Amino acid sequence: METTFAQPHYRPLVALISDFGESDYYVAAMKAVLLRHCAEATVVDVTHRVPPQDVRAGAILVERAVASFAAGTVHLAVVDPEVGTNRRILIVQIGGQVVLCPDNGLITWAARRIGGKIDYAELTWRPPQAPSSVFHGRDIMAPAAGMVAAGRAVGELSRPVSDPMLLDDLVPSVGRSGRVIYIDGFGNAVTNIPADTVRAVAGKNVHLGARGTCPLGRTYADVEPGEAVALIGSGDLMEIAVRNGSAATVLGVRVGDEVRIAG
């Protein structure tokens, strides 16, 4: 089968992202299914603390996961408010890895930040028994991810599509102005300004609108404890941080806030 021949075989390494939290059996239910289809899989939790149904925050984490793992990794990302409707399920080949996720914008940030060829497909495989209407992560996506991790060709489970849903306003900035797109667990405010831009503009300060101004530094220790600093974060984006503290709490920065590197 031609499509099969042309496609890579993925590794038995599956990375999971969801908004399921850790207090229930939902994540384990997906892992149980993965391990039925690929008993030798190494399964890594990226996070299950995406804020409930927050596709935008999930999209940031999907990109971080793909950027972190080696070629061959299979990603399963489930933030799925429209489960049970006819929204599509995507299986995306990107950066030598594969991402399974609902077609609701979750792939946006990875699509825009990770280079190279991207192949979008719609998962057409369905389980022999009728799936639950409320848990496609377990009943449709996890079996498919397990099969791909076990060596099944993506092309056998899907058909190509060219119109994935992408979130219009989740884009990297192109100049010295951008905005906060994510608050991490330490309260650092991640912006959409790429590291290359930060280096190119050679600014000395960053304006945070009503939150004031902070210096552009290299690491947290460039400022005193409790003070704010802008720096290139571990995800190659400009972040606003407070040394030994939380920028979200201390400065009150929020997703959507505008930031600008001063000349």
Add this chain to the structure above:
Amino acid sequence: METTFAQPHYRPLVALISDFGESDYYVAAMKAVLLRHCAEATVVDVTHRVPPQDVRAGAILVERAVASFAAGTVHLAVVDPEVGTNRRILIVQIGGQVVLCPDNGLITWAARRIGGKIDYAELTWRPPQAPSSVFHGRDIMAPAAGMVAAGRAVGELSRPVSDPMLLDDLVPSVGRSGRVIYIDGFGNAVTNIPADTVRAVAGKNVHLGARGTCPLGRTYADVEPGEAVALIGSGDLMEIAVRNGSAATVLGVRVGDEVRIAG
């Protein structure tokens, strides 16, 4: 040895449930012991967020874990307020899987929801060194689970018993009336009304006592955001959910609340 011969050998797949939380070393201490006895084990956390010492909530999750995993899985469930007393430790063979847990009712919901033959035994194996009085999960149950995962016969570590402690009031409903038995991490209210009952009575609405009434639907998207719907959840029980919200918060439903499918 006759008993040994008659018993299955379990897989090196161990699923864990506890009320230990994730902020301490307690879960890792159990895993360290498991891996000493069965280095090749795949260990899956179901959850460690059972509310502290809440045997009833733990019992719901034990059933969900057994229902999720394949035959051969070894489950270790530790919600153990009476640790250090002479309460027994059970090793239960159910659905082709084995569950190790204190004999305090944790096995109740699995016993009543999962069909087939159930073999109850009391764990008689004890470690050569005196165990801690406060952490039998690590010192007695984890070694036993590791040994079973590594191929040791259950019969070599235990003796059959016929009187496991079961919680009298945690039973599936038999008619169109039931009650809330569990609130999940999304705030969905899981009832004790089995899916088959829901399908058989063909009701259109569900009465929630003082909380009002909601339609019986198929998936969250059957109602508008913020509205309540009753549906068959992923655990084959009727649940009360609020679309894009929490039934616990929005409706105030609680464990113990009565619910009734209207004709």
Add this chain to the structure above:
Amino acid sequence: METTFAQPHYRPLVALISDFGESDYYVAAMKAVLLRHCAEATVVDVTHRVPPQDVRAGAILVERAVASFAAGTVHLAVVDPEVGTNRRILIVQIGGQVVLCPDNGLITWAARRIGGKIDYAELTWRPPQAPSSVFHGRDIMAPAAGMVAAGRAVGELSRPVSDPMLLDDLVPSVGRSGRVIYIDGFGNAVTNIPADTVRAVAGKNVHLGARGTCPLGRTYADVEPGEAVALIGSGDLMEIAVRNGSAATVLGVRVGDEVRIAG
């Protein structure tokens, strides 16, 4: 190479401690790197809930991790407020295991509680590409841990040092007086009084300063629900607990509180 010859090869079992929390991709980023260097590694999370930048609490957990795991285990402990400065990174051989951590006191409690020979070294290995200034856990420590887990000799990555930073005031007590050094996730107050001391002094009661007095018992069930008891905890230290409750909440005990075993 002489150094290599003299050193043990570690197992592909890596235990992780950090203050990264579970809501971001940071832990997964470290695991991705570990698995690139040692694909067959079993990775166990001890906890990622060390309070942010709390080196003292992290030090208690590092000791617990080393005490829990078998010889050969590789530990990666990242609580690193001075990341990006010239603070050293340690690679410590202790109890037949290896611990990688910043040289900021994280190794203190393990050094003082675990017997035998301890070899301290400074990690001299650095990645070919410039590491991030904000995430040495991923860019320097995780690759080194992965290489050691994959069989690389510690001596090839480091040079011996004799002056690790140790926290002066985190020491086991020597008499019947001590202090609370850690509050666990159940609210139990762990003291620095070793189990052997507790057994030797044969006291009947424990004074908790302004918090009152409680009996010295063997297990939680030695007192009524809601009452306090001092006992030997799972870490072989005296703990103050409240049966079916939290000593931190009920008694108000805090890290630093003095405790004394009455004669």
